[in-house]
Amino acid sequence: MTALRQATEVVDPVPGASAPHLPQQPDLVQLLTPEGERVEQPDYSLDISDEELRSLYRDLALVRRWDVEATALQRQGELGIWASLLGQEAAQVGAGRALADGDMAFPTYREHGVAWARGVDPLDVMSLFRGVDNGGWDPVARRFNLYTIVIGAQCLHATGYAMGVQRDGSEDAVLAFLGDGATSQGEVNEAMVFAASFAAPVVFFCQNNQYAISVPLERQTRIPLYQRAAGFGFPGVRVDGNDVLAVLAVTRAALQAAREGQGPTFIEAFTYRMGAHTTSDDPTRYRLASELEEWKLRDPIARLKAHLSRDGIADAAFFESVDAEGDELAARIRTGTVEMPDPAPSSMFEHVYAEQTPPLAAQQAEFEAYHASFEGGVER
Ligand SMILES: Cc1ncc(C[n+]2csc(CCOP(=O)(O)OP(=O)(O)O)c2C)c(N)n1
Numbered sequence: 001m002t003a004l005r006q007a008t009e010v011v012d013p014v015p016g017a018s019a020p021h022l023p024q025q026p027d028l029v030q031l032l033t034p035e036g037e038r039v040e041q042p043d044y045s046l047d048i049s050d051e052e053l054r055s056l057y058r059d060l061a062l063v064r065r066w067d068v069e070a071t072a073l074q075r076q077g078e079l080g081i082w083a084s085l086l087g088q089e090a091a092q093v094g095a096g097r098a099l100a101d102g103d104m105a106f107p108t109y110r111e112h113g114v115a116w117a118r119g120v121d122p123l124d125v126m127s128l129f130r131g132v133d134n135g136g137w138d139p140v141a142r143r144f145n146l147y148t149i150v151i152g153a154q155c156l157h158a159t160g161y162a163m164g165v166q167r168d169g170s171e172d173a174v175l176a177f178l179g180d181g182a183t184s185q186g187e188v189n190e191a192m193v194f195a196a197s198f199a200a201p202v203v204f205f206c207q208n209n210q211y212a213i214s215v216p217l218e219r220q221t222r223i224p225l226y227q228r229a230a231g232f233g234f235p236g237v238r239v240d241g242n243d244v245l246a247v248l249a250v251t252r253a254a255l256q257a258a259r260e261g262q263g264p265t266f267i268e269a270f271t272y273r274m275g276a277h278t279t280s281d282d283p284t285r286y287r288l289a290s291e292l293e294e295w296k297l298r299d300p301i302a303r304l305k306a307h308l309s310r311d312g313i314a315d316a317a318f319f320e321s322v323d324a325e326g327d328e329l330a331a332r333i334r335t336g337t338v339e340m341p342d343p344a345p346s347s348m349f350e351h352v353y354a355e356q357t358p359p360l361a362a363q364q365a366e367f368e369a370y371h372a373s374f375e376g377g378v379e380r
């Protein structure tokens, strides 16, 4: 067998699970097994209090509740679309909680768990998916950029921002989010070349949720994604993306390295998108139900709950209080969403550039005159 041939046989889309013909992949940082047992990792020790563990659980449970409510609201016609994070809660909350206050994060369209960790009000995310605005939060104040739908573009924004941070002599780090599919995008590769060459303080956090809409991982890469980093000249690490403790420890270490001038890291958070790509997608058309069943056994929330219960860190009253808080949150999200006022149609012209340009002003005037011609709903 040639070396090239060998290199094409190392992808295991679901390590140790559905592909017995492919080699196992031991390179997965894990601090919590799917059964909720703590594992020691000499390279990624995590000193964490019981209080912090409970608050991580609370975050995971509340963002899932938000997600379930948002999916229901879309089905009832209250949102245009929703991109679910179901199954990716630990990857997102772990990464979000690893950020220091001054660090800046650049999300895709799915990072609701990171938004939550950054203190963004869920309603400011809901307004985007309702078509009311482009995201209601202040990206500078929250240190969390607006959502980016153009696949991979935010990696360039993050790298450019990190190069600016570097030139300012600041100690902040930058976290760029991307998906497995985005790794095939030119922008992502360009961003990694720049980040490596300038040792920019940026961490690329790739949620490998196994799919880019209907395209499975094996059509995206012939090697594990984290190994791509070597070709750019910086470290790559694969972490169990359904293990919030491992994600927190690995991301914290990578951000710290970036802060200390050691340059970028590529983190592959190995996870699974348990829901549809968005509410416009039907995953039963391209994947087997058995695959989802396998991943349910690695559910990120159930595993932390098992750990908290098993070690007596939380009792039934705690879990009930989080459930009650979830109900309140869901009710607030529902009421707040359905009561959002529609924006004036021409307000979209106000958010294209920081300052209005003459061609855009002319288009706005034309648009407003056209709308005004429908007095009483009929064109005059
Ligand atoms: C430049 C660009 N090309 C295509 C699309 C359409 N598109 C939206 S999501 C998506 C798949 C992205 O997959 P991945 O990077 O794995 O992220 P995930 O949605 O799984 O989180 C594509 C192709 C887009 N938004 N932007």
Ligand SMILES: [Mg+2]
Residues within 6 Å of the ligand: 179, 180, 181, 207, 208, 209, 210, 211, 212, 213
């Ligand atoms: Mg994906």
